[in-house]
Amino acid sequence: MPKDAQGHMIPGLHSPRLTVPAAIERPFYVDVKDFDETGFGDTYDDEEIERIRESSRIAAGALDAIAAEIRPGITTDHIDRVGHDYMVSHGAYPSTLGYSGFQKSLCTSVNEVICHGIPDDTVLEEGDIVNVDVTAFKNGMHGDTNRTFFVGEVSQEARDLVDRTLEATLRGIRAAKPGRQVSVIGRTIEKYAKRFGYSSVREYTGHGVGRQFHSGLIIPHYDDPERFTDVIEENMVFTVEPMLTIGSPRWTTWQDGWTVTTADRSLTAQFEHTIVIHADGAEILTGSLVENS
Ligand code: MF3
Ligand code: CO
Numbered sequence: 001m002p003k004d005a006q007g008h009m010i011p012g013l014h015s016p017r018l019t020v021p022a023a024i025e026r027p028f029y030v031d032v033k034d035f036d037e038t039g040f041g042d043t044y045d046d047e048e049i050e051r052i053r054e055s056s057r058i059a060a061g062a063l064d065a066i067a068a069e070i071r072p073g074i075t076t077d078h079i080d081r082v083g084h085d086y087m088v089s090h091g092a093y094p095s096t097l098g099y100s101g102f103q104k105s106l107c108t109s110v111n112e113v114i115c116h117g118i119p120d121d122t123v124l125e126e127g128d129i130v131n132v133d134v135t136a137f138k139n140g141m142h143g144d145t146n147r148t149f150f151v152g153e154v155s156q157e158a159r160d161l162v163d164r165t166l167e168a169t170l171r172g173i174r175a176a177k178p179g180r181q182v183s184v185i186g187r188t189i190e191k192y193a194k195r196f197g198y199s200s201v202r203e204y205t206g207h208g209v210g211r212q213f214h215s216g217l218i219i220p221h222y223d224d225p226e227r228f229t230d231v232i233e234e235n236m237v238f239t240v241e242p243m244l245t246i247g248s249p250r251w252t253t254w255q256d257g258w259t260v261t262t263a264d265r266s267l268t269a270q271f272e273h274t275i276v277i278h279a280d281g282a283e284i285l286t287g288s289l290v291e292n293s
């Protein structure tokens, strides 16, 4: 029962929480009610970057494994299971599992769901688009990435939105250079989105990632140079993860406290990479491990 009579997404049934072998290191926040993950810095030495690289590769590899499974008829729970098994079999803890009450190993956000959708018994249908957001924790480091997938054949409108959201993400990443304010990333993304009449969601942002899941550093996906004055430095690690909508950027949250949808139920898409800043620009740490996916 994935949709109501109007074709809008509605909550499904939640399956029991998956388990992680005790031998796999857990982030400190798992099942902790109130915690502060900010204040641990956003720059890393080469050895630390290697560790973030490994976590990032595992997250990207999980998305590759999931990409091979996407088709009409699968449930978002199946996506969760495939991602969970991939991370665990690579020695990583799924960072979302037990994070602030979240009970699944990744997020699945279908059609008008902007982000933080909870995997359940929702069955994907031909024409849907589904974003899958995976974060892996290993050797004390998190790597965070998401992609939006097509379920079977989708409308030209959906295809354009998804393709342009990926392009906006890559343009934002290319704008990230040492010495520039983080606002340059948002400006680049929003300017590109506006060409097509799309909006960029404001309240959910990119973030510093590595030692912590969300380090406190905010990476905006819209233009506000007065507010986002942090300067990008060499060896910084953070995500770029714009959410673009066909309609209004306004949003609302489901009763579950997590699922964020567009207020007008218009279609929305997202891509996310974890990047590290070098002297000459950004390196993507969460690129696909296989060609053409
Ligand atoms: N991976 C998401 C991000 O990009 C965060 C998900 S937190 C969860 O920041 F609790 F919703 F899973
Ligand atoms: Co993410």
Ligand code: CO
Pocket (backbone or CB within 6 Å): 144, 145, 206, 207, 239, 241, 272
């Ligand atoms: Co993120």
